[in-house]
Amino acid sequence: MIKFKRTFTLITSLLIAASVFTSCTGNNSKSSSSKKSESVLNIAGFSEDPGTADAQKRTDTYLMPLNLYDRLVETETVDGKPKQVPSLATKWDVSSNGLIYTFHLKKGIKFTNGEEFKADDVLFTFDRMLDPKTKALNTNFLDMIKGAKARMSGKANSVSGIKVLDDYTIKITLDKPFAPFIADLATPACSIYNRKATEAAGSKFGTSPSTTVGTGPFKIKSWKLNSQITLVPNKNYFKGAPKLFQLNIKVVPDAETQKMMFETGRLDVLDLDNVSSQAKYFQTSPKWKNHIVSGQRVGINYYALNEKFKPLDNVKVRKAIEYAIDRKTILEKIQNGNGQLENGIMPHGLDGFNANLPEIEYNKTKAKQLLKEAGYPNGFTMEIAQDTDSPNTLKLNQTVQAMLADVGIKVKIKQIDDSTYYATRAKGLLPTYTSEWAADYNDPDNFIYTFFAKDNSFARSFNYKNKAVFNKVEEARKITDQSARIKLYQDIEKTIVNDDVAWIPLYSRTKMFVIQPYVKSFNVAWNGWGDMKYSDVTVK
Missing domain, CATH: 3.90.76.10 (Dipeptide-binding Protein; Domain 1)
Structure with a gap:
């Protein structure tokens, strides 16, 4: 799933936040009992106005398409x-x-x-x-x-x-x-x-209520630019009309504002991914800890090792890097333990997930030995690239930087802007980097082909070289027997991760929302996206 980051100036954020509070106060200044009777649900769906509900024109948000079509x-x-x-x-x-x-x-x-x-x-x-x-x-x-x-x-x-x-x-x-x-x-x-x-x-x-037509559970009632998109039930919905009277999707530009709005009752659902630094607070709060709804995020955080850059073309060096990374500590430090370690490419929850893959070991002694065998007894210097506007990524990279330093590998963290980052990656020239991929569709192809088809390996700056794997990846797409396909994908996965060490899996995250006590029938989407359907949610 492709995602884009957005940058706001402080003054713009303050102005939008002010308009959100004005909208909340003006339109939704109701007591909890009033909300119960009217079944109005308020969520923070966007950090900036989406501009369109056309699913063919956006790849970074599917909230409206899921509810309108x-x-x-x-x-x-x-x-x-x-x-x-x-x-x-x-x-x-x-x-x-x-x-x-x-x-x-x-x-x-x-x-x-x-x-x-x-x-x-x-x-x-x-x-x-x-x-x-x-x-x-x-x-x-x-x-x-x-x-x-x-x-x-x-x-x-x-x-x-x-x-x-x-x-x-x-x-x-x-x-x-x-x-x-x-x-x-x-x-x-x-x-x-x-x-x-x-x-x-x-x-x-x-782009507006009158120009947005679908068969889905909701339809657009009003659209206030940079403030709120209001959805109401499609009473003729063929699967049964939603029980909500109204779904207010608010534009809230920053995490602190979202947290404050939730705690003061102006939001009924809070996606903890949007306020990741506050996740621990909600998990331990006597008031909120019993109102957290969680589910498996069918996605994976990983490190891509660009084999174009020496000495990453040496499998022993790649294995040494893997040995030197303490993934358990990273999961605890970066995600507060909210997730699980992954040992392959296909994460927990995906059709084809292999629970029998060997557990990736953290072992500094083995890392140093492999570096010595590869001809780098004193280590070497490498780069890790990331975009400039990502403090969480920087925290992860700095943690790995310190771990690799323990085995003699000196890491330089190179921060570059979004457009340069993706353009460099597409040319196969981005140094080692970390990223996350979440399932668009429930099939191993969405992970294996996405990263390890020949052209995709280049375009994502892996520069993987195993031609036999490339052939198997193409072959797997043609097999109609799903059991046989999954067996082949699992064999491919073992080769890439265990034999060639072309991919270092880290963890999959637990998707968490905190909801107001009166929000019922709220379930995390199958893939753990923040964008989800609200047709079954009720307010009681």
Whole structure:
């Protein structure tokens, strides 16, 4: 999942915060009993105005798409595990060669403009994403469809692989087998739009109440720039209307303001990721510790080692670095113990997670011995890169810097701005860095292919060299037997992590929210995103 950071000047933050408090006081100065009767839920959804609810135009926030639209398929937690379940599509058939997917759509579903949902809306939505004029940011979720690349390059006026068979049946043909396709379609980026409303709105689609039309549980009532977006239930929602009377999504630019608003009752839900320095306070507070809701974040924090830079091209050096990092201490120090150590690429909670991987050892003696064997008995100097506006990342890197110094490795932390950071990474030239990846879709492909397909390894500055692994990664995408696919992915994972040490896993985080006592039926999303559906939440 791609994320972008935002920087605000102090004066802008103060002005926005002031407008938030004015809005809260003016519109929601009600007692708890009043909230109970009206079922109004207040959340801090954004640190700046999102500008659009068009899921094809944003990759850093999916809060509104999850609540305004639906997908053909959804990923939901079933019996404690994430699973793809029918949504706008009641069922689907897959050809024996894994190329043709035929979706049978649910009848009688209405968009919020009164139009009936039909197969043509699916064709329109997917074609719109691949149309170069849209400038969509999520084309990778559909570029495996036959004719997608020709459409994206402007060589075709439509996508040849998408065909409407009748009003409630649509056929999608792929260029080559892509086993994760169903899981892939469950991402918010693949939200389905209404052709009539979207074409009428043009470039303004998703930017105001009147230009935002979906089939989802909510619809937009009002949108006050840099202040609040108000959602109300879609009373005709085909899965049953939400019980909330109103969902107020507030724009709150800084963590301290969010904490203060929550403690004074102006927010009903607080995402502790947004106030990470205060997580321990809420966990130990007699008032709040019993009102924390947590769940598994299906994501992983890791270190990428760029093998282009010597001596990181030596596997013994990479293994020495791994031995020198005390991951348990890092989890306690950086995350206050809120998470679990990971030993591979696929984290806890993901389909394909391997609980039997060898535990990565912390051993300074072995680290020094390997450095000696590699020809660096006195250590060496290396760089760790990070963006400038990330104090938590700096804290992590400084902790690792001290650990590596204990075995003779001198680390220089290089802070660079966001645009330079990502441009350098895309050229394969970013030094060692730490990052986090959270699941977009529930399939090993979302982790293994993302980092260790040949082109992706270069674009993410791993510069991994194992051609046999590259071939297996491509092969795994074509296998339709899920058990066989997972076995292959787990073999690939062992090679990358245990044999080649091309990836140093750290930990996955526990996702935590603190909620007001009157908020009920609040459950963390299957993947532990802060962006989640609020259709089942109640205020009592």
